[in-house]
Amino acid sequence: MxxxxxxxxxxxxxxxxxxxxxxxxxxxxxxxxxxxxxxxxxxxxxxxxxxxxxxxxxxxxxxxxxxxxxxxxxxxxxxxxxxxxxxxxxxxxxxxxxxxxxxxxxxxxxxxxxxxxxxxxxxxxxxxGEAIGCFGLTEPDHGSDPASMRTAAKREGSDWILDGRKMWITNGSVADVAVVWAQTDNGVRGFVVPTDAPGFSAPEIKHKGSLRASVTSELVLDSVRLAGDAVLPEVHGLRGPLSCLNQARYGIVWGALGAARSCLEAAREYSTTREQFGRPIGGFQLTQAKLADMSLELNKGLLLALHLGRRMDAGTARPEQISYGKLNSVREAIAIARTSRTILGANGISHEYPIMRHSANLESVLTYEGTPEMHQLVIGQALTGQNAFR
Incomplete structure (x- = not known):
């Protein structure tokens, strides 16, 4: 063979x-x-x-x-x-x-x-790609608890008037359209908001230590007037935004493993050329143990991602199952990035290699589309039948 x-x-x-x-x-x-x-x-x-x-x-x-x-x-x-x-x-x-x-x-x-x-x-x-979109759910004071959002939409005649703020919005300041979720008299509703609407602004967030090669913005809605047909007609309540988040979490299940693969491959290649004590460091037992453990977790994660993908294609994937994938992939990717950095030593912090960039980015990926704690509680509820969120 x-x-x-x-x-x-x-x-x-x-x-x-x-x-x-x-x-x-x-x-x-x-x-x-x-x-x-x-x-x-x-x-x-x-x-x-x-x-x-x-x-x-x-x-x-x-x-x-x-x-x-x-x-x-x-x-x-x-x-x-x-x-x-x-x-x-x-x-x-x-x-x-x-x-x-x-x-x-x-x-x-x-x-x-x-x-x-x-x-x-x-x-x-x-x-x-002619038009770029963004998604306004998270608020300055409400991240993991979207039910408490303060952004509100009120009827004025046949129109809607939106007021509020959203935070940590990818693509915000370059978007042509924003899908914004707001409280109404009939519960949470989604609105399709053209970003050239009067009263809409999206100041970019600067001074980030993570996701630096990404556009991140705040959304400010100051009495934004929308026609009555701007509302998403087919959904009421948090079922709407949470269904979207489930789609994004699925992408993260795979994406975080891509960052992990990049780090592991950089470390493996480096270990074959970097010499200490007269031979490549990849020939030492401690280095091989690190590489073996990282490869094990990466490939276990890929098999889980493929399993979830096939369940998605079959229409049988449950949100709790996606939580398993998101929690595992990001947690292990961060550990792989951190261990890869140790193999490169001081060179691991240089942008000549991708590891430190991935390490910092993954700290954001860990938090968005559900923190680890939220996914642990989703899984915990599935295992026990008890809601521990509140």
């Missing part, structure tokens, strides 16, 4: 079909050509220049809203979308966030809960 491939020691690729591998190759090649030569500089500068140009390119390769059907979307499988997230986050978490927010949050909300007019107006332009 041939020697094992250190990049795929369990033969994960054997579980994919030709179309899966073709999608992965397309995304990986684009990232290697358009992102990897520049990402360290973007991160250090704290910006992602030419976001709109990148969005159009991502639309051109079918990456935006790729798991949705119709309206210019690619209609890819959940597994293929997961593989795309893996490759995007292997480049940078900020890049995967751009795609996730566009497709799994803003586009999914309109696709799943919007009117036909809303879908026809926004989805083809968002799928092509």
């Amino acid at each position: 041939p020697a094992p491939d250190p990049r795929d020691p369990l033969g994960f690729d054997d579980l994919l079909d030709d179309e899966d591998r073709a999608v992965r190759h397309t995304i990986r090649s684009w990232c290697e050509d358009r992102v990897m030569p520049h990402i360290a500089g973007w991160y250090e500068a704290g910006e992602m220049p030419s976001v709109r140009a990148l969005a159009r390119e991502l639309g051109g390769i079918g990456a935006l809203g790729m798991h949705l059907d119709g309206y210019g979307c690619a209609g890819s499988s959940a597994v293929q979308y997961g593989l795309a997230c893996l490759e995007l986050e292997a480049a940078d978490s900020g890049l995967r966030s751009l795609v996730s927010v566009q497709g799994s949050l803003a586009m999914y909300a309109i696709h799943r809960w919007g009117s036909e007019d809303q879908k026809l107006h926004w989805l083809p332009r968002m799928a092509s």
Whole structure:
């Protein structure tokens, strides 16, 4: 038998079909050509220049809203979308966030809960990257408890008037449309808000120590007037935003493993060339133990992600199952990044290598779309039948 491939020691690729591998190759090649030569500089500068140009390119390769059907979307499988997230986050978490927010949050909300007019107006332009979307749920004082949101929408004649603030919004200051969730007299509702509406502003958040190559903003809604048909007609209550978050969490299950893979591969390659005490450090038992443990957790995570992806494609994935994946992938990815850094020693903090950038980014990924504590409680409730959130 041939020697094992250190990049795929369990033969994960054997579980994919030709179309899966073709999608992965397309995304990986684009990232290697358009992102990897520049990402360290973007991160250090704290910006992602030419976001709109990148969005159009991502639309051109079918990456935006790729798991949705119709309206210019690619209609890819959940597994293929997961593989795309893996490759995007292997480049940078900020890049995967751009795609996730566009497709799994803003586009999914309109696709799943919007009117036909809303879908026809926004989805083809968002799928092509001509229009960028953002998703306004988190508030300055309400992150894990969205039921307590203060943003409110009130009727004035046939119109809606929105007031409030949203925080930590990816794509906010470059978006053409925001899906904003607000309290109404009939519970939480979603609104499709053009960002050129009077009273809407999205100041960018600066001085970040994580996701530096990503646009992060606050949304300010100061008596924003919307027509009556701006509301998402097909959903009331938190079921709407939580369904979108479940889609985004699924992407993170795969994406965080992409960051982990990037760190592990950097550490493995470094261990074969860095010499101490007269030989490569990869020849020492302690280094091999670190590499073995990291490879074990990465590949276990990939198998779980594939299992969840196939359940998504079959329509049998439960939100609690996605919580298993999100909790595991991000927690293990952070541990892999941290251990990889130790193999590189002082070189591990240099942007010549991707490890410190991934380590910092993953601290944000750990928190958004549900903190570890929230996912532990979701799983705990599934195991015991007891709600421990309050």
